[in-house]
Amino acid sequence: MAKRSMFGDRRGTLAAAVTALLLLVGGALVVKVLAAPGAPPQPDTSQAQPTALPPAPGPGPAAGGSSKADPTSAGPTSARPTGSTPKGTSPAARANDFGPLLGPSDPVALRIPSIGVDTKGLVSLRLDRTGKLQAPTDFDRAGWYVGGPTPGEFGPAIIGAHVDSKAGPAVFFELGSLEKGAKVMVARKDGSTATFMVDRVARYSKADFPTRTVYGDTGGRAELRLITCGGAFDRATGHYVDNIVAFAHLVG
Amino acid sequence: MRTTSKIAAVALGTTTLMPFLGAGIAQAADGSTMATLRPVALNGVQASGTAMVTVTGNRIDVTMAASGLLPDNPHAAHIHFAAAARHECPTASDDKSGDGTLNTTEGGPAYGDIVVSLTKTGDTSPKSGLAVDRFDTAPGGKIQYERGSINVSSDVAQAIVDGKSVVVVHGVDHNNDGKYDGNTKSDLDPSLPTEATDPAICGVLAAAPAGGMDTGAGGTSTTNNEGMLALGGGLLLAAAGTGVFTARKARNRA
Numbered sequence: 248m249a250k251r252s253m254f255g256d257r258r259g260t261l262a263a264a265v266t267a268l269l270l271l272v273g274g275a276l277v278v279k280v281l282a283a284p285g286a287p288p289q290p291d292t293s294q295a296q297p298t299a300l301p302p303a304p305g306p307g308p309a310a311g312g313s314s315k316a317d318p319t320s321a322g323p324t325s326a327r328p329t330g331s332t333p334k335g336t337s338p339a340a341r342a343n344d345f346g347p348l349l350g351p352s353d354p355v356a357l358r359i360p361s362i363g364v365d366t367k368g369l370v371s372l373r374l375d376r377t378g379k380l381q382a383p384t385d386f387d388r389a390g391w392y393v394g395g396p397t398p399g400e401f402g403p404a405i406i407g408a409h410v411d412s413k414a415g416p417a418v419f420f421e422l423g424s425l426e427k428g429a430k431v432m433v434a435r436k437d438g439s440t441a442t443f444m445v446d447r448v449a450r451y452s453k454a455d456f457p458t459r460t461v462y463g464d465t466g467g468r469a470e471l472r473l474i475t476c477g478g479a480f481d482r483a484t485g486h487y488v489d490n491i492v493a494f495a496h497l498v499g
Numbered sequence: 500m501r502t503t504s505k506i507a508a509v510a511l512g513t514t515t516l517m518p519f520l521g522a523g524i525a526q527a528a529d530g531s532t533m534a535t536l537r538p539v540a541l542n543g544v545q546a547s548g549t550a551m552v553t554v555t556g557n558r559i560d561v562t563m564a565a566s567g568l569l570p571d572n573p574h575a576a577h578i579h580f581a582a583a584a585r586h587e588c589p590t591a592s593d594d595k596s597g598d599g600t601l602n603t604t605e606g607g608p609a610y611g612d613i614v615v616s617l618t619k620t621g622d623t624s625p626k627s628g629l630a631v632d633r634f635d636t637a638p639g640g641k642i643q644y645e646r647g648s649i650n651v652s653s654d655v656a657q658a659i660v661d662g663k664s665v666v667v668v669h670g671v672d673h674n675n676d677g678k679y680d681g682n683t684k685s686d687l688d689p690s691l692p693t694e695a696t697d698p699a700i701c702g703v704l705a706a707a708p709a710g711g712m713d714t715g716a717g718g719t720s721t722t723n724n725e726g727m728l729a730l731g732g733g734l735l736l737a738a739a740g741t742g743v744f745t746a747r748k749a750r751n752r753a
Contacts, residue, residue, distance in 0.1 A: 378710070
């Protein structure tokens with residue numbers, strides 16, 4: 248009788264069981280969220296502008312996706328004093344500041360000590376039918392755009408990786424906290440290592456992405472772009488609304 | 500008098516509209532392309548470069564940079580295309596003469612004919628393909644080239660956008676004596692040595708990526724966490740409710 252009175256009838260037993268289940272699941276969810284690593288870091292606006300003068304790519308677009316369309320003026324080419332004349336007079340005086348260059352060789356590993364990135368086995372990235380650069384299918388791998396230059400060659404080499412998977416942080420989770428002046432090392436198939444220095448880190452709205460600034464001509468330098476996602480996550484589309492892009496140039 | 504002014508007005512109206520009409524018709528051929536210029540097979544030039552061609556209707560804007568070329572000598576540079584070509588850079592198997600080097604003609608099956616001459620000034624048609632006095636002379640072995648508003652045919656514009664055109668920079672100092680010389684005459688112009696016209700670096704103009712990348716599944720996003728937190732909280736609240744119910748039941752029975 249005493250046993251029965253503890254939980255009353257079957258309804259009481261059921262209610263007790265439901266209570267226990269709710270406590271367990273609800274508590275687990277709260278604990279999981281509180282124990283989660285938190286949202287990925289976003290680049291500070293102070294990182295969006297280059298500090299060094301020589302590689303200055305002109306007035307870079309502001310962070311936070313407020314960039315206007317596709318400012319060609321942000322490219323180094325038109326930042327020249329002669330930028331107003333679109334004539335083909337290649338100024339000989341400018342022809343000596345390309346900086347270091349390496350021959351073509353595929354990247355095999357990427358290391359960014361300042362944000363704890365150390366990843367091997369880069370995958371090949373290609374464009375989809377709409378011309379968009381496809382992300383790696385593997386959340387634990389970085390990928391490089393095989394249609395562009397290899398890191399160390401002339402032009403903008405592109406390496407992209409996920410910020411997170413559905414379960415948690417991915418390769419470029421910390422990219423938003425990368426700072427100007429940081430070193431990025433790309434190991435290449437020929438055994439050499441291309442070392443880049445970060446010029447700036449900016450966040451752009453995908454809806455208003457500065458395609459030319461990111462993928463366009465570098466005015467004759469070996470450069471690197473590191474790309475991941477940023478901003479808010481749109482649950483309707485299943486994608487983040489912004490991209491975080493780090494711009495770097497080859498130093499050796 | 501009035502007729503003339505009317506005609507003038509019409510003409511003016513047409514010219515004002517022209518750019519818009521042109522843009523509308525040529526929409527299909529718009530696009531940005533880039534080429535990574537690498538050494539042509541067999542010719543042994545340790546040079547590299549990059550080219551970017553933006554197509555807007557029948558107009559193209561070109562920037563090009565290269566390094567490691569024979570310094571202070573003219574380097575003819577072109578955009579090549581032919582419908583029947585392979586739309587790629589030549590390989591060692593294109594050496595039909597078997598002399599161990601590739602001349603411009605031998606590269607033809609790979610990249611096609613000259614369709615644009617990347618001269619610094621004046622004409623840019625195939626006719627200027629060997630206008631050696633108007634090409635960049637690569638001081639220090641380097642070229643930094645920029646030329647806008649080059650007019651091309653619709654076919655050429657389309658070929659460039661479709662990734663079927665090839666940028667080739669010519670001029671190879673095979674015997675490393677600092678100048679274009681040697682007994683072999685150019686297959687293009689017998690008054691020039693073949694060194695002056697042999698292809699040095701080459702790259703296919705391919706569509707540059709457009710737009711951003713989708714590089715996240717949201718597992719760590721705040722919105723996702725907020726949702727989970729709300730759900731977890733809701734469940735705990737419900738647990739409180741059923742707990743009270745259970746307690747009351749137990750008390751009633753006691």
